[in-house]
Structure formats: C-alpha cells, structure tokens
Amino acid sequence: AKTHDKGSSAIFDEAMHTRVVDRLRFETDLRAALERHEFELYYQPIIDLRTGRTRSFEVLLHWRHPSRGLLTPDQFLSVAEETDLMRPIGLWAVEEACRQLAAWRLEAPDSSPSHLAVNLSDREFWNPDLVDNIADCLQTHRLAPGSLAVEITESVLLRDPDEVGAILDRLRALGCELHIDDFGTGFSSLEALPKLPIDALKIDKSFVGGLGRDPRSEQLVKTILRMGQSLDLKLIAEGVETEEQHQALAGFGCHYGQGYLFCEPVPPEAAITVIRRHAAL
Numbered sequence: 429a430k431t432h433d434k435g436s437s438a439i440f441d442e443a444m445h446t447r448v449v450d451r452l453r454f455e456t457d458l459r460a461a462l463e464r465h466e467f468e469l470y471y472q473p474i475i476d477l478r479t480g481r482t483r484s485f486e487v488l489l490h491w492r493h494p495s496r497g498l499l500t501p502d503q504f505l506s507v508a509e510e511t512d513l514m515r516p517i518g519l520w521a522v523e524e525a526c527r528q529l530a531a532w533r534l535e536a537p538d539s540s541p542s543h544l545a546v547n548l549s550d551r552e553f554w555n556p557d558l559v560d561n562i563a564d565c566l567q568t569h570r571l572a573p574g575s576l577a578v579e580i581t582e583s584v585l586l587r588d589p590d591e592v593g594a595i596l597d598r599l600r601a602l603g604c605e606l607h608i609d610d611f612g613t614g615f616s617s618l619e620a621l622p623k624l625p626i627d628a629l630k631i632d633k634s635f636v637g638g639l640g641r642d643p644r645s646e647q648l649v650k651t652i653l654r655m656g657q658s659l660d661l662k663l664i665a666e667g668v669e670t671e672e673q674h675q676a677l678a679g680f681g682c683h684y685g686q687g688y689l690f691c692e693p694v695p696p697e698a699a700i701t702v703i704r705r706h707a708a709l
C-alpha cells in the first residue's frame with residue numbers, strides 16, 4: 429500500500445506542478461495583455477421592457493488570448509482580481525468605454541445610447557484614485573454628466589457604510605448612476621440600502637432563470653422588485669432568456685431587462701446596428 433501511495437502522490441505532484449505552471453503562464457500572459465492590446469469591449473443592450481427600446485449598454489470586457497482564443501470575463505477576471513492587474517485593466521475598460529461612447533455620439537447622434545454601464549470590482553472600488561480616474565476619462569472624452577452608470581456588487585457594501593457612502597457620493601457628483609449588481613446573491617445588509625445613493629438594482633440571472641420553473645426564485649424576484657419599488661429604485665433583470673421570463677418580469681413591474689432573448693453581448697460594430705435598429709422603433 430505504501431508504494432501505491434507514493435506512486436499516486438507523485439502523479440498528484442506532477443498534476444499540481446502542471447497546474448501551477450499553467451497558472452503562472454496565464455498570469456504572465458495577462459500581465460502582457462494590456463501592452464499587446466488584446467482586450468476588447470463587448471456591449472449588451474439593456475432594454476426598456478415596456479417600449480422595447482435600448483436604454484443603455486452594459487460593457488463587458490473580453491480578452492483575445494494569442495493561443496486560447498476569445499476569453500469571456502469569467503475566464504480571467506478572477507486572476508486579475510487576485511493580483512495587481514485588476515486596477516490597470518479595469519481602468520482601460522472604463523477609458524475605452526468612454527472613448528466608444530464619444531465616438532458613437534459623433535457617428536449616430538440621434539440614436540446613440542444615453543449612457544454605458546461599466547462594472548467595478550471590489551479592488552477597483554477601493555482604489556483611492558477611482559473617482560479621479562473616472563473624472564479624467566469623462567473629461568478627456570468630453571462626456572456630459574450622466575454618461576456612465578457604474579455597477580458594483582453587494583460585497584462592496586459590506587464595508588463601513590460611511591466610507592462606502594462617501595465614495596458613492598463622489599461618483600454621483602460626477603453624474604454617474606449607481607447600480608447594485610447581482611442583487612440578492614450577496615449578504616448586504618438591507619438596512620444600509622435606503623441610506624446609500626443607489627439608483628438601480630440588477631436582479632441576478634440565477635433568480636431570473638428560475639422564473640416559471642422554481643417557485644422560490646419567483647418569490648425572491650417579486651420580493652426584490654417590491655423592495656426596489658418601495659425605495660423608488662430602477663429595476664433591471666439580467667439573464668432574460670425566454671419570452672416567458674420577459675412577460676413574467678414585465679407583469680411584476682420590472683422596468684428593464686437584459687439577456688440573450690434580446691441580444692447577446694456584441695462587439696462595437698454590431699452594437700451600432702442595434703442602436704440604429706432601436707432608433708427606428
């Protein structure tokens with residue numbers, strides 16, 4: 429039994445070694461990706477459920493990896509967030525989103541979206557330069573207040589509410605809308621919510637996916653919607669994939685939706701077509 433154990437642990441070590449090397453190589457690649465211009469932004473429309481018009485686009489970061497192909501954020505952002513890479517990469521995304529919005533305003537002045545929604549990770553949110561960086565981006569591209577919404581997750585709200593509130597107030601002062609992402613999946617204290625300058629809740633796709641299938645999800649969605657309505661917040665459902673979910677959400681009074689039913693995240697050339705199509709509605 430002893431030799432057997434030895435054998436399997438050698439195999440185990442080798443597998444682990446491979447994993448560590450892979451991970452290191454991945455991190456090295458990620459470190460070089462900014463300089464090599466390998467990041468691209470994809471855009472997913474957020475639809476007004478009453479009118480079918482596009483209210484805005486959420487900006488989703490993709491990485492065109494030299495050998496692995498196009499990677500979605502779930503495939504690399506956790507590595508960025510665990511290292512010192514999230515802040516520079518996130519700043520690139522905000523900057524590029526601002527550049528793109530300014531370009532769309534020139535190309536399609538009547539139909540360009542009123543704003544773009546960018547995601548901020550915990551590390552980005554707690555970057556002392558965050559607000560100045562966003563202010564610089566808006567100014568460089570001469571974007572009016574109201575051009576950006578920022579999506580933060582509930583985990584950010586777990587810290588000292590005064591500290592969180594101070595940063596949110598400064599973002600608000602720049603005209604940013606403030607959205608709580610993945611709402612319902614975290615552990616944010618509900619009593620903090622009314623005290624913070626929040627504009628919208630995004631209902632997590634895991635709950636939306638349960639509509640019509642799982643009574644508990646349906647109950648949760650209704651509860652979140654009711655709470656949001658009582659706080660006068662805008663409500664955005666993510667991951668809307670079926671017409672049934674769309675109708676249920678509209679029936680419960682949800683204002684906006686986003687998901688494959690309407691449009692998947694698309695590169696900027698395709699987003700402009702979506703903009704033009706919706707302008708014609």
Ligand code: C2E
Nearest residue numbers: 487488489500501502518521547548549667668669687688
């Ligand atoms: P999120 O903010 O919750 O974004 C929604 C995710 O749902 C996106 O995954 C989107 O592609 C996906 N999605 C959209 N419609 C549907 C649908 O109908 N069904 C399903 N099943 N999924 C749908 P994605 O693109 O993989 O992004 C993952 C996460 O990465 C995002 O989650 C966001 O937290 C983060 N992220 C993306 N871009 C950035 C960025 O530029 N900066 C930061 N800090 N985070 C980002």
Ligand code: CA
Nearest residue numbers: 486547579609
């Ligand atoms: Ca988001």
Ligand code: CA
Nearest residue numbers: 610632633666
């Ligand atoms: Ca989500």
Ligand code: CA
Nearest residue numbers: 547581609610
């Ligand atoms: Ca998320």
